[in-house]
Amino acid sequence: GAVVSQHPSRVICKSGTSVKIECRSLDFQATTMFWYRQFPKQSLMLMATSNEGSKATYEQGVEKDKFLINHASLTLSTLTVTSAHPEDSSFYICSAIGDRGTGYGYTFGSGTRLTVV
Amino acid sequence: QQQVKQSPQSLIVQKGGISIINCAYENTAFDYFPWYQQFPGKGPALLIAIRPDVSEKKEGRFTISFNKSAKQFSLHIMDSQPGDSATYFCAAFIIQGAQKLVFGQGTRLTINP
Numbered sequence: 001g002a003v004v005s006q007h008p009s010r011v012i013c014k015s016g017t018s019v020k021i022e023c024r025s026l027d028f029q030a031t032t033m034f035w036y037r038q039f040p041k042q043s044l045m046l047m048a049t050s051n052e053g054s055k056a057t058y059e060q061g062v063e064k065d066k067f068l069i070n071h072a073s074l075t076l077s078t079l080t081v082t083s084a085h086p087e088d089s090s091f092y093i094c095s096a097i098g099d100r101g102t103g104y105g106y107t108f109g110s111g112t113r114l115t116v117v
Numbered sequence: 118q119q120q121v122k123q124s125p126q127s128l129i130v131q132k133g134g135i136s137i138i139n140c141a142y143e144n145t146a147f148d149y150f151p152w153y154q155q156f157p158g159k160g161p162a163l164l165i166a167i168r169p170d171v172s173e174k175k176e177g178r179f180t181i182s183f184n185k186s187a188k189q190f191s192l193h194i195m196d197s198q199p200g201d202s203a204t205y206f207c208a209a210f211i212i213q214g215a216q217k218l219v220f221g222q223g224t225r226l227t228i229n230p
Contacts, residue, residue, distance in 0.1 A: 032216060043206060043221065044206070091158075097216055108161045110160045111158065111160045
């Protein structure tokens with residue numbers, strides 16, 4: 001089946017530094033990748049949609065300069081949290097949808113727990 | 118109109134019982150309805166999904182019932198087991214559209230042994 005690998009699973013960083021999270025589709029080409037943020041005991045909140053080779057589309061209220069998304073290839077998307085602050089601490093999850101259409105549905109990564117101290 | 122409303126927020130079921138989670142939607146353009154299971158600290162995993170041209174889909178102990186006219190769908194977990202304790206999300210999206218998943222609010226299911 002389709003597998004999406006997300007790395008790292010946990011990261012602690014100091015306030016003011018930047019953190020990069022990687023999302024890779026291992027056995028399929030991901031035409032579109034999505035980045036979500038999840039607060040404790042809440043649903044997933046879509047942050048942005050990225051297509052390979054083009055600029056990401058951000059949801060309303062998401063700061064594009066703070067959350068930099070790069071989708072450099074059909075198997076890799078990265079989310080960089082720039083100048084992180086404690087309020088950026090959250091669970092970040094990526095997902096990908098492949099070129100086989102809805103037969104895959106979405107495949108989610110295992111998530112990254114970001115803690116900014 | 119883009120919302121998917123899910124209930125209950127939390128559910129406690131005895132081992133061996135039936136767990137039922139309900140969702141409702143407004144946008145009739147939605148044409149794919151997946152359910153996801155999420156364990157703490159993990160990403161959601163696809164459990165089962167249905168298209169609106171089907172009224173029921175069963176996979177093992179998991180069944181989706183779909184009522185197109187009422188714009189409602191539900192997940193039934195038969196013979197619920199402690200290992201089923203997790204958070205469940207219903208979702209919806211438009212296959213030929215932007216393909217953004219619209220999630221329900223989630224249901225925290227606890228199966229008591």
